Amino acid sequence: MGTMLGLKGFSAAIIGGLGSLAGGVLGGLVLGVAEALATGFLSSGYRDAVAFLLLLLVLFLRPQGLWEGRK
Amino acid sequence: MDQDYYYTLLNFIGIHALLVVGLNLLLGYAGQISLGHAAFFGLGAYTSGILTATAGVNPWLALPAGLAVAGAAAFLIGIPALKLRGYYLAMATLGFGIIMYIILNRSRGLDRRPLGAQRHSRRCPWPASLQHPRRLFLLIWPVLGVILCYQRQPGGLPHRPGHPGLARQRSRGRVSRGGHLPPECSFLSGAPSTPPWPALYAHTLNFIAPSSFGFMFSIKLVTMVVLGGMASIWGSLLGAGRSPCCRNFSRCSTIRNGHLRGILMVVMIFLPRGLVRGILDVWELRRYRKEGGNSSDS
Numbered sequence: 001m002g003t004m005l006g007l008k009g010f011s012a013a014i015i016g017g018l019g020s021l022a023g024g025v026l027g028g029l030v031l032g033v034a035e036a037l038a039t040g041f042l043s044s045g046y047r048d049a050v051a052f053l054l055l056l057l058v059l060f061l062r063p064q065g066l067w068e069g070r071k
Numbered sequence: 072m073d074q075d076y077y078y079t080l081l082n083f084i085g086i087h088a089l090l091v092v093g094l095n096l097l098l099g100y101a102g103q104i105s106l107g108h109a110a111f112f113g114l115g116a117y118t119s120g121i122l123t124a125t126a127g128v129n130p131w132l133a134l135p136a137g138l139a140v141a142g143a144a145a146f147l148i149g150i151p152a153l154k155l156r157g158y159y160l161a162m163a164t165l166g167f168g169i170i171m172y173i174i175l176n177r178s179r180g181l182d183r184r185p186l187g188a189q190r191h192s193r194r195c196p197w198p199a200s201l202q203h204p205r206r207l208f209l210l211i212w213p214v215l216g217v218i219l220c221y222q223r224q225p226g227g228l229p230h231r232p233g234h235p236g237l238a239r240q241r242s243r244g245r246v247s248r249g250g251h252l253p254p255e256c257s258f259l260s261g262a263p264s265t266p267p268w269p270a271l272y273a274h275t276l277n278f279i280a281p282s283s284f285g286f287m288f289s290i291k292l293v294t295m296v297v298l299g300g301m302a303s304i305w306g307s308l309l310g311a312g313r314s315p316c317c318r319n320f321s322r323c324s325t326i327r328n329g330h331l332r333g334i335l336m337v338v339m340i341f342l343p344r345g346l347v348r349g350i351l352d353v354w355e356l357r358r359y360r361k362e363g364g365n366s367s368d369s
Contacts, residue, residue, distance in 0.1 A: 007286075011162065045176070045177045048173055049169070052166035055162065056170070060151040063154075
């Protein structure tokens with residue numbers, strides 16, 4: 001029940017950068033667009049995988065988030 | 072037949088205990104949460120299951136193959152992931168777990184994808200077939216015993232100081248948990264030390280499906296660690312044994328499902344270090360007070 005939704009909300013916050021409001025908005029936007037693109041170009045089954053791959057990439061390459069969250 | 076049932080039940084408890092001990096190294100001794108252990112488990116189980124059932128490899132060779140694949144995966148994901156700490160690490164491992172789950176669910180190479188593969192491993196002449204629950208029991212429990220005994224040894228794992236005041240501070244969360252081992256060390260010993268057991272899982276069940284290795288299974292493993300007690304090796308055994316026993320021996324469905332989560336909540340509130348450590352802490356504190364220690368020196 002909504003587990004995936006909650007997890008993706010948290011991923012969006014991390015992608016944008018924890019601790020910044022604008023980062024959360026940006027993270028959500030990036031995540032949503034990436035998912036939609038993955039559905040269109042890959043397959044709808046891999047939608048969630050792409051979302052979490054994005055999360056992994058951001059965590060490994062830029063752990064502070066795309067929007068420079070508070071350190 | 073009835074005997075086989077109990078052997079199988081014990082085998083499941085043993086396999087879960089092995090997994091929980093591995094996760095306990097990371098959670099209890101290093102203080103880091105990994106939510107991706109089910110993925111390593113699944114990788115190992117799939118490797119060994121496909122090797123034995125589809126390729127007809129000897130199960131005794133498939134066991135180390137499962138270990139190698141899952142260990143390599145843990146090593147590769149560990150290189151970037153272990154730079155992270157706290158919930159960043161938890162989210163990274165969780166992401167990896169979900170990606171692996173989706174890949175297992177979707178990839179075409181695996182038999183009948185989401186339905187899983189139900190195959191009996193072929194008979195192998197050497198040295199013994201792993202088909203019978205009793206034989207598996209004789210494999211799983213001695214291994215578990217060796218691991219438990221090794222970790223009780225002085226040189227095995229660092230032990231927590233037995234000072235009750237410190238124990239009490241810890242139990243109230245004033246002193247940060249863990250920190251005895253660097254996470255790198257325990258991730259590498261914890262994550263790859265779990266995967267040989269999924270191979271056993273595939274042999275015990277004769278059936279593997281992606282749904283056994285989803286996100287909820289990772290959560291369940293963490294729950295087992297916490298319930299049994301972090302950094303408590305015997306607690307792992309208790310935590311792992313609790314769920315299959317309750318599910319199989321209680322006739323009442325409330326006990327089976329909802330009630331036990333209530334117990335988990337109560338344990339977390341009153342005995343935050345788990346059942347085994349928590350009860351020991353209470354006992355140590357009582358003895359400490361009886362010996363005239365100042366109870367308010369925390």
